[in-house]
Amino acid sequence: MGNCVVILLVGFVLLFIQSHPLLPYAKSGLRPDLVLVLVTYLGAHPGIKPIGGSVVVSILGYGVAVFSGSPLGLYSFIYLVLFLFVRLLRTLFVLQQISVLTFLVTISGVLEGGLVFLAFWTFHYSSGFFSMFNRVFIGQLFFTVVFAPFIIAALQRFENVIEKNKNLNLFALLGISVPLRKAKQ
Amino acid sequence: MLQFLLKRKSVILISILFLISVTLFARNIERRESLGYFDDIVVRVFAPPLKFSALFLKKASQLWNEYAYLVNLRSENAYLQNLIKTLQLENQVLREEGVENRRLRELLAFKKKLPYTLIPAEIIGRDPSSWFRTLLIDKGSADGVRRGLAVITALGLVGQVFEVNRNTSKVLLLVDGDSAIDVLTQRSRAKGIIEGGAGDLCELHYVAKTEDVNIGDVVITSGLNEVLPKGIVVGEVVRVDKNNSGFFQFVEVKPAVDSSKLEEVLIVLK
Numbered sequence: 469m470g471n472c473v474v475i476l477l478v479g480f481v482l483l484f485i486q487s488h489p490l491l492p493y494a495k496s497g498l499r500p501d502l503v504l505v506l507v508t509y510l511g512a513h514p515g516i517k518p519i520g521g522s523v524v525v526s527i528l529g530y531g532v533a534v535f536s537g538s539p540l541g542l543y544s545f546i547y548l549v550l551f552l553f554v555r556l557l558r559t560l561f562v563l564q565q566i567s568v569l570t571f572l573v574t575i576s577g578v579l580e581g582g583l584v585f586l587a588f589w590t591f592h593y594s595s596g597f598f599s600m601f602n603r604v605f606i607g608q609l610f611f612t613v614v615f616a617p618f619i620i621a622a623l624q625r626f627e628n629v630i631e632k633n634k635n636l637n638l639f640a641l642l643g644i645s646v647p648l649r650k651a652k653q
Numbered sequence: 654m655l656q657f658l659l660k661r662k663s664v665i666l667i668s669i670l671f672l673i674s675v676t677l678f679a680r681n682i683e684r685r686e687s688l689g690y691f692d693d694i695v696v697r698v699f700a701p702p703l704k705f706s707a708l709f710l711k712k713a714s715q716l717w718n719e720y721a722y723l724v725n726l727r728s729e730n731a732y733l734q735n736l737i738k739t740l741q742l743e744n745q746v747l748r749e750e751g752v753e754n755r756r757l758r759e760l761l762a763f764k765k766k767l768p769y770t771l772i773p774a775e776i777i778g779r780d781p782s783s784w785f786r787t788l789l790i791d792k793g794s795a796d797g798v799r800r801g802l803a804v805i806t807a808l809g810l811v812g813q814v815f816e817v818n819r820n821t822s823k824v825l826l827l828v829d830g831d832s833a834i835d836v837l838t839q840r841s842r843a844k845g846i847i848e849g850g851a852g853d854l855c856e857l858h859y860v861a862k863t864e865d866v867n868i869g870d871v872v873i874t875s876g877l878n879e880v881l882p883k884g885i886v887v888g889e890v891v892r893v894d895k896n897n898s899g900f901f902q903f904v905e906v907k908p909a910v911d912s913s914k915l916e917e918v919l920i921v922l923k
Contacts, residue, residue, distance in 0.1 A: 480699065483699075483781055484702065484706075486781040487703065487778040487779060487780070487781040487789070488703065488706065488707065488710075488778065488779070498783045499779075499781065499782075499783055501781075501782070501783075503781070518667065519662070519663055519666050519667070522666070522667050522670050523666075523670065526670050529674065530695075531695060532781055532782060534695045534696060535696070535699070535778060535780070535781050535789060536780045536782045536787065537780055537782075537785035537786070537787035537815070537823065537825060537829065537831075538782055538784065538785050539677075539678050540677045540678065540680075540681040541673070541674045541675060541676065541677025541678030541679070541680075541681060542674075542678045543782070544670070544673070544674035544677065544678075545671065545674035545675055545678060548667070548670055548671060548674060552667070584784055587678065591678075591679070603852055604783045604784055607783065608783040608784075
């Protein structure tokens with residue numbers, strides 16, 4: 469449960485960075501899908517369970533939709549599909565190196581584009597859709613792949629820090645005295 | 654039965670998540686009118702840090718521009734001092750002309766007033782997805798904002814409010830594929846509907862081939878839908894093609910406002 473909360477917080481920080489109006493890439497109208505990188509990372513991570521991971525990526529997709537003009541449910545669906553897809557690949561390959569994960573992000577980005585295309589083609593087709601898709605797909609994929617190695621490295625570093633300090637009482641670190649629960653006999 | 658379900662709880666729970674997301678998507682495929690209760694909570698939690706960091710970055714950028722690029726300040730200062738003296742002389746002449754102008758207007762009983770009320774709003778977020786073009790602004794229903802209100806700058810139309818929260822709202826930009834606004838050309842009064850296109854240009858649809866539309870024509874809102882005021886500048890015609898098949902000519906419009914550079918906007922309240 470605690471891990472899920474931390475992952476959600478990291479996800480929302482990435483979403484915050486993605487939505488920020490004044491960061492350099494904001495001017496181009498194209499922005500990297502940093503949450504997609506996290507979703508791919510979670511899918512490839514051996515310590516993430518299917519149910520917990522599915523719930524977390526669904527919530528992250530919901531968060532993206534709240535700040536986006538996209539319909540609710542679209543990104544929950546897309547991130548869920550991508551998470552399960554990467555989990556499936558994890559049973560076949562070793563997916564821990566940054567280069568491999570970056571390649572996986574590229575594939576996830578292509579799949580994401582395909583799913584958006586399918587969703588809009590099926591439910592919400594408009595005359596300018598094809599030209600919009602052509603404009604956005606390559607640009608967003610490019611930006612996402614450029615940022616992916618840095619995000620993945622940061623996530624791995626963060627995970628190492630958490631792992632090293634997991635035995636520390638967070639409250640003690642903050643100088644707060646909290647009575648510890650007695651261990652069950 | 655219970656054992657069967659427990660053995661497959663992962664599949665069942667993931668299937669439920671899929672069902673929820675697809676149901677939400679199918680129900681919300683058309684634009685939502687207002688955010689739900691949970692959406693409201695999420696936006697309320699994340700809007701203040703977004704707003705604060707946007708303000709912080711803006712101030713830092715201003716500071717950098719003011720203090721880090723001060724090259725040739727002394728010579729520029731001297732030049733500006735001379736310019737001030739020249740302008741002061743001009744100002745005295747213009748002031749006198751202004752007084753005369755005011756006097757003549759009063760004589761003619763000319764009344765000038767703003768046709769609508771405007772409230773300023775800061776842009777605190779942009780669409781995190783590149784597929785949609787929306788802005789998050791720091792004004793909501795508590796400030797009188799409603800769905801459909803026009804969002805403008807001094808240069809022209811930016812878009813329309815399409816989702817309203819208590820303290821924030823989302824603006825659908827003119828260049829978004831889902832945007833469709835009734836407009837007309839200022840010169841020839843040719844009517845059409847302007848929709849977002851692929852890049853940074855819009856397309857003016859349903860303009861009959863008999864209509865007189867030329868490159869350079871200014872496009873303004875028609876005011877027909879009673880929500881967007883009439884006469885707000887939308888953009889300028891940059892391409893016209895009457896040789897295409899069909900009843901309508903192909904017209905491309907460059908929006909008057911470059912939405913990628915926006916930091917503040919004005920909301921038109923009726």
